[in-house]
Amino acid sequence: MEEFINIGKRIPKTDAEEKVTGRAVYIHDLKVPGMLFGKILYSPHAHAKILNIDTSRAERLLGVKAILTGYNIPSIKFGFYKDNVPLKAGKVRSCRDEVAAVAATDPDIAEEALDLIRVDYEILPSVFDPEEAMKEGAPLVHDEHVGGKEKRPTNVLNLPWRLIAGDVDEARRQSAYVAEDRFRVTWVTHCCMGTSGCLAQFDLKNNLTIYSITQIPSLAQRDFTEALSAMGLQGKKVRVIKTMIGGGFGSKLDTYAFEYIAILLAHKTHKPVKIVFSREEEFFATSPRQPAIIDIAQGCTRDGRLTFRDVRMILDNGAYTSWGATTPSVMMMPISSLYKVPNVRYVAKCVYTNNTYSQAMRGYGNPQATFAIDSQIDILAEMAGIDPLDFRLRNANTPGEITPQNFKIITCGLRECIDAVAQKLDWRQNRGRRDGRGVGMASLIHVGGGARVYKSDGCGTIIKIDDFGTVNVFTGATDMGQGADTVIAQIVAEELGVRTEDVVVIHTDTDVCPWDVGAHASRTTFVAGNSALGAAKKVKQLLLEVAGQTLGESPENLDIRDRTVFSKRDPEKKSPLGKVLRAAHYTTGGRMVMAEYFYDPANENLDREFKGNLSVTYSYGTHGVEVEVDKETGQVKILKYVAAHDVGKAINPMLLEGQVYGGVAMGIGYALTERLISQNGKVMNPNFLDYKMLTAKDVPNVDPIVIETNDPFGPFGAKGIGEPGLVPTAPAIANAIYDALGVRIKDLPITPEKVLAALKQKTKPQ
Amino acid sequence: MKKSISFVLNGEPVRAEIEPHLTLLHLLRDELELTGTKEGCGMGECGACTVLLDGRPVNSCILPAMEVDGKNVTTIEGLIDAQGNLHPIQKAFIEHGAIQCGFCTPGMVLSAKALLDENPKPTEEEIRNAIAGNLCRCTGYLQIVQAIKAASNQ
Ligand code: FES
Ligand code: FES
Numbered sequence: 080m081e082e083f084i085n086i087g088k089r090i091p092k093t094d095a096e097e098k099v100t101g102r103a104v105y106i107h108d109l110k111v112p113g114m115l116f117g118k119i120l121y122s123p124h125a126h127a128k129i130l131n132i133d134t135s136r137a138e139r140l141l142g143v144k145a146i147l148t149g150y151n152i153p154s155i156k157f158g159f160y161k162d163n164v165p166l167k168a169g170k171v172r173s174c175r176d177e178v179a180a181v182a183a184t185d186p187d188i189a190e191e192a193l194d195l196i197r198v199d200y201e202i203l204p205s206v207f208d209p210e211e212a213m214k215e216g217a218p219l220v221h222d223e224h225v226g227g228k229e230k231r232p233t234n235v236l237n238l239p240w241r242l243i244a245g246d247v248d249e250a251r252r253q254s255a256y257v258a259e260d261r262f263r264v265t266w267v268t269h270c271c272m273g274t275s276g277c278l279a280q281f282d283l284k285n286n287l288t289i290y291s292i293t294q295i296p297s298l299a300q301r302d303f304t305e306a307l308s309a310m311g312l313q314g315k316k317v318r319v320i321k322t323m324i325g326g327g328f329g330s331k332l333d334t335y336a337f338e339y340i341a342i343l344l345a346h347k348t349h350k351p352v353k354i355v356f357s358r359e360e361e362f363f364a365t366s367p368r369q370p371a372i373i374d375i376a377q378g379c380t381r382d383g384r385l386t387f388r389d390v391r392m393i394l395d396n397g398a399y400t401s402w403g404a405t406t407p408s409v410m411m412m413p414i415s416s417l418y419k420v421p422n423v424r425y426v427a428k429c430v431y432t433n434n435t436y437s438q439a440m441r442g443y444g445n446p447q448a449t450f451a452i453d454s455q456i457d458i459l460a461e462m463a464g465i466d467p468l469d470f471r472l473r474n475a476n477t478p479g480e481i482t483p484q485n486f487k488i489i490t491c492g493l494r495e496c497i498d499a500v501a502q503k504l505d506w507r508q509n510r511g512r513r514d515g516r517g518v519g520m521a522s523l524i525h526v527g528g529g530a531r532v533y534k535s536d537g538c539g540t541i542i543k544i545d546d547f548g549t550v551n552v553f554t555g556a557t558d559m560g561q562g563a564d565t566v567i568a569q570i571v572a573e574e575l576g577v578r579t580e581d582v583v584v585i586h587t588d589t590d591v592c593p594w595d596v597g598a599h600a601s602r603t604t605f606v607a608g609n610s611a612l613g614a615a616k617k618v619k620q621l622l623l624e625v626a627g628q629t630l631g632e633s634p635e636n637l638d639i640r641d642r643t644v645f646s647k648r649d650p651e652k653k654s655p656l657g658k659v660l661r662a663a664h665y666t667t668g669g670r671m672v673m674a675e676y677f678y679d680p681a682n683e684n685l686d687r688e689f690k691g692n693l694s695v696t697y698s699y700g701t702h703g704v705e706v707e708v709d710k711e712t713g714q715v716k717i718l719k720y721v722a723a724h725d726v727g728k729a730i731n732p733m734l735l736e737g738q739v740y741g742g743v744a745m746g747i748g749y750a751l752t753e754r755l756i757s758q759n760g761k762v763m764n765p766n767f768l769d770y771k772m773l774t775a776k777d778v779p780n781v782d783p784i785v786i787e788t789n790d791p792f793g794p795f796g797a798k799g800i801g802e803p804g805l806v807p808t809a810p811a812i813a814n815a816i817y818d819a820l821g822v823r824i825k826d827l828p829i830t831p832e833k834v835l836a837a838l839k840q841k842t843k844p845q
Numbered sequence: 846m847k848k849s850i851s852f853v854l855n856g857e858p859v860r861a862e863i864e865p866h867l868t869l870l871h872l873l874r875d876e877l878e879l880t881g882t883k884e885g886c887g888m889g890e891c892g893a894c895t896v897l898l899d900g901r902p903v904n905s906c907i908l909p910a911m912e913v914d915g916k917n918v919t920t921i922e923g924l925i926d927a928q929g930n931l932h933p934i935q936k937a938f939i940e941h942g943a944i945q946c947g948f949c950t951p952g953m954v955l956s957a958k959a960l961l962d963e964n965p966k967p968t969e970e971e972i973r974n975a976i977a978g979n980l981c982r983c984t985g986y987l988q989i990v991q992a993i994k995a996a997s998n999q
Contacts, residue, residue: 095939098947099954100931101881101921108880270982272885272893272948325883325948326982358886560946560983733942737984741945744985767890767980775973775986 085569085579086795089733093565093584094323094558103323106276106292107355114278115144117344117354118189119337120179120196121364122171125433125760126205126218129170129198132179137195142188145347146196148179152343155309157302157334160236160400162221163436165339170203172220172398173433174760175364177336182344182352206234207760209395209430210372220398220431234431236396240407242415242689244483245422250387254378256462261374262451263826266755267748268367269440270772273325275365276355277338279345286316287342292324294331294557295597298533300589302334306342321587327559328745329439330365332599333401337364362765366438367755369406370395373451377420383465385474387422388452390414396429397436404429404437405532406444409600411689413448413806415484416697417524418456418474423483433760439599441742442802445525446749446809450827453521453810457817466510467814468501471522476699478788485690486697490788490798492725493522493699499784500703503721513821515710516718519814520703521807527727527798528695528790529680530600537679538607539593540614542571544622544672546664548642548656550575550582552614555595556607558586561801562734563603567611569730570794574615575622576639577656593675601698601799604730606680608794613676621672625663626654680792696790698798700724702743702807706815710838713831715751715816723784724803728796732785735800739783742804744773750809752777754828850914854879855923861910869905869913870894873920881921881951885980892979895952896920902959904978921951924958934958934996941992945983953979957993966997 097103134146149168157163167176179196183189204218211217212234219232226233251257278290287307293299296319303317324331337354345352356364372393378386396404407427414425460470475497480488500520501507509518529536541553552571558564568582575582586592595607623634626644630637630652637644644659646652654662663672683691705719722739729735752771756763764770789796809827817823822837847862854877863872870887873879873896882905885893889907896905897919898912924932934957937943944950953976960967960975967975972993973986981989 089942091939091942092944094947095944096931098944098950099921099935099938100925101879101951103947104880105883105948107884108874270980271946272891272980272982273883273946274885324946326946328982358888358891562945733988737942737945737988740985740987741983742985745982766888767886772980772982773985774977774980775990776977778986781985781987 083573085573086730088731090565090569090579090731092562092734093568105273105323105325106278106290107273109278109290109322109353111278111280111351114351114353115182115184115348116186116189117180117182117341117352118186118193119177119340120193122174122176122178124171124200124202125174126203127171127200128203129168129178130201131199133197134179137181137192140188140192140195142184143181143192144184144350145182145344146179146192147343147347153310155306155339157339158400159402159404163336163399165336165343173435175435177340180340180344182348205433205760207432207434209393209432212430212432220433236400236404236429236431238404238429240425240427242411242423242425242484244415247387247389247422247424250422251378254386255381256459257376257378258455258459258462259376260455260458260825261372262454263372264447264450265370265827266367266757267753268362268365268755269326269328269330271326271328271330274356274358274361275337276353277341278351278353279341280351281345281349285312288318288320289338289342290320290322292322292331293319294327294559294599296321296557296589297555297594298597299334303342306339310346319589321557324559327598328441329443329599332439332597359765362770363435363762366401366403366436368440369403369437369444369447371447375451375455377455377459379459379463383460383463383470383473385418385420388414388420389424392427394427394429395434395437396431397434398431399436401436401438403439408685408689410444410448411484412526413445413452413524416482416486417449417452417522418471419476419480421483434757435762441745442806445802445806449521449523449806450809453807454813454825457814458823468497468506468520471497476524485692487692489696489792490727490790491699492786492788495786496699496701496723496725497522499723499786500701500721503782504703504705504719509705510818513819515819516705516707517815517817517819518703518705519811519818520701521810521814522701523699523803523806525698525803525806526600526694527605527698528792529602529606529682530694531682531684532600533596535596535679536602536606536682537677538595538610539675539677540610541593541675542614542618542673544618544660546657546661548577548581548660550577552582552584552611553592554584554586554607554611555593556586556603557598559598561738562731563607565734566604566730567607570608570611571615573795574612575619577642581642601801601803603801604797605793605799606678608797610676610678612794613678614674617674617676618672621674622659625672626659629659629662630654695792696798698725698800698803700803700807702811704811704815706812706819708816708819708834713834715829715834717747717779720779721782721784722804723786724800725786725788726800727790727793727798728787729785730795730797735785736783738800739804740781743781743808744778746805746808747812748773749805749827750812751828848911850911852913852915853917855919863910865911867910869896869908869910872910873905879920879922883948883951885948892956893949893952895955895979897955897959900959900962902956921954924954934961934993937992937996941988941995943984943989943992949979949981953981953989957996961997966999969994
């Protein structure tokens with residue numbers, strides 16, 4: 080076993096001290112001289128024509144510096160489909176539509192100005208149910224949007240998600256058992272504790288600096304550069320500087336109206352403009368997880384081998400299209416590749432409605448799909464008369480497998496995960512009691528080696544070392560609390576024979592940091608980690624060359640340990656790192672000791688059939704839960720929670736556990752308590768009293784089990800773990816509830832009312 | 846009409862002229878530039894703005910600043926000692942991975958301090974109760990509970 084100094088160690092997050100002392104600067108804390116405050120006026124209607132906007136009274140208010148509407152701004156289009164604009168003109172399509180914006184010297188004045196703006200609307204018929212929206216004659220959310228072969232006006236997006244492998248119909252005919260169900264999942268939202276915001280500022284040459292909390296600095300830079308072009312500022316520069324981020328979870332994978340509004344206001348006023356969301360805005364004006372209607376059928380042979388999986392989905396896109404509309408590309412992953420299933424069909428439609436538009440959220444479609452798949456695995460196992468544990472083991476993925484979507488499974492610890500969970504839950508003992516207590520499990524597959532969603536899945540790193548042996552790592556990666564800064568420091572430190580604390584990771588400024596495609600798809604440890612490792616290897620080579628000259632030793636015979644270069648042949652020959660660096664700098668014809676590396680994993684874009692090896696490697700996991708359900712109240716209590724994950728290698732077990740604990744808490748919320756209640760397109764519970772996130776009193780203790788499969792392609796063997804922690808939570812709980820009471824809830828969240836209703840249904844005399 | 850208040854803030858006497866409706870949170874963040882206290886909701890529902898008022902945790906976002914007149918206020922900035930050493934609770938948070946995005950952290954640490962000052966050896970349930978008003982989206986709370994336990998030398 081290799082002895083590591085930094086890898087596998089419980090090293091605290093590098094910015095923890097700054098945060099625990101209150102010194103960390105979040106967007107809310109940022110102040111620049113002359114700064115104005117921006118506020119946004121939203122539509123109160125889900126679908127309406129804008130007849131007139133009168134801003135004259137607001138303009139006269141002392142302290143108001145600019146008012147913008149959709150009628151006095153240049154045409155900036157944004158979003159995955161470019162169907163959204165910063166401020167709406169003509170009509171509004173949802174209750175979060177931005178109609179006007181104010182910049183003022185004080186937030187209260189800006190707020191007051193919003194009250195003075197008068198907008199006249201003519202209300203239009205609206206549609207909130209995606210199935211209704213698909214029907215002929217439904218109100219059109221985007222009048223100009225056409226689809227189908229006939230190019231007719233429609234609410235159905237032109238994103239025909241369709242994956243077919245094998246022959247599902249034939250497999251169905253051959254199956255001994257077939258289960259068929261409809262599952263539903265609804266909106267939940269990220270609840271980042273730090274609300275959204277940004278600060279936009281132009282210099283005298285009209286170059287933009289935007290302080291941001293984005294998860295995609297390089298792509299945001301591109302979006303904002305396009306916006307500048309639309310504003311007539313072609314060729315101007317954009318610098319994105321990230322402040323500390325108060326939580327991400329996918330919410331910051333797109334650029335949003337408020338950012339463009341801040342840019343427009345800053346340009347108009349020639350002053351820095353900051354916009355920070357209130358908690359209420361955070362609830363209704365940011366994009367939640369997609370709701371979906373999921374029709375699923377799965378079959379198996381008499382001895383419990385999966386024969387086919389057939390899934391049809393309708394996703395509520397909301398009124399505009401973010402990157403979130405591509406979640407079906409990730410839903411395909413568990414549908415095609417969770418457990419061995421030879422024949423697969425998946426068809427999904429994204430449908431415009433007058434609801435809030437959805438976005439990426441941790442798991443990116445995977446939790447929705449896995450809820451349906453792994454709930455139904457239990458249903459199917461019961462039909463076949465097989466213990467769901469054995470059923471899962473029988474169908475578990477294995478290394479070397481190529482799945483129907485052409486994923487190449489390199490390392491796979493799924494069996495080990497299932498076994499570990501069964502053991503911890505005392506499965507054989509505790510299953511099938513039906514006495515109000517029950518156990519359940521569910522598994523997951525997720526991309527663990529990047530995901531080629533864009534043309535590139537790359538990340539750049541630059542490393543330089545100073546005269547004193549401090550290693551500066553400039554990475555494209557983004558840390559939003561998950562620990563990218565620390566994991567990258569550990570990887571570089573290990574390779575360079577120094578300590579994690581010798582490494583300073585700089586990840587906040589597009590003027591300094593190299594390109595990266597963003598913090599999504601649990602890709603940072605794998606991709607940014609491999610990039611950092613590549614750069615570290617190069618810089619190490621340089622170090623050894625320089626040291627070789629001063630020590631009179633050939634570089635192959637040298638290595639670095641404890642911040643010292645030494646000869647492997649003659650340990651007496653050694654030189655501290657700082658000295659080597661000084662020798663490089665202070666010699667005639669001296670040199671810099673720095674290196675850059677761009678790592679773009681050897682994964683594939685999905686082809687026209689949505690097949691291809693999306694990720695270099697895949698992460699697996701199984702969650703198991705024991706619940707107790709109160710038959711009188713319908714309350715579900717979690718008695719035991721086990722989360723086993725194949726992570727390749729735990730670079731930092733403490734941060735890893737943090738990802739799992741946090742994921743599980745979010746997953747339990749998804750399963751049992753969280754729900755953004757939307758009535759006629761309006762969010763009815765935009766506050767923490769009515770939106771039930773778990774508190775410290777609600778979370779169970781979680782037993783995290785780490786399965787290390789040492790992936791040959793991962794940095795020191797690691798795979799991604801950011802998202803998996805919440806993927807199988809809801810089905811595991813639903814399965815445990817079934818085991819406890821014999822009722823199956825197919826609709827999230829599983830509230831006490833639903834449990835009681837199901838119990839009542841069950842005991843009703845037939 | 847501005848009113849004058851005096852109170853002790855992190856061990857130092859302070860005097861401030863304030864509008865009567867000003868909240869303690871805004872007095873701290875906007876006027877005194879102590880931005881370690883966070884605003885997560887502004888409605889008394891998340892605990893990010895927790896400070897100690899005469900040793901008791903309060904949500905500063907819904908507390909009129911007038912009410913601290915003559916009292917003792919501790920914010921996260923006041924937890925470091927004169928030599929710059931972190932409070933044991935802060936150290937425990939760092940060492941136990943209780944901090945991810947860190948937005949909930951200042952409020953969480955102060956709720957923990959109020960608990961341990963009053964009850965130096967709390968049970969796990971008492972710890973969970975004490976921080977039940979502090980929401981955290983990142984950590985799932987478990988490492989926070991562990992950190993508080995560790996800080997109480999258990
Ligand atoms: S900001 Fe005060 S409780 Fe949320
Ligand atoms: S660490 Fe992010 S909210 Fe607690």
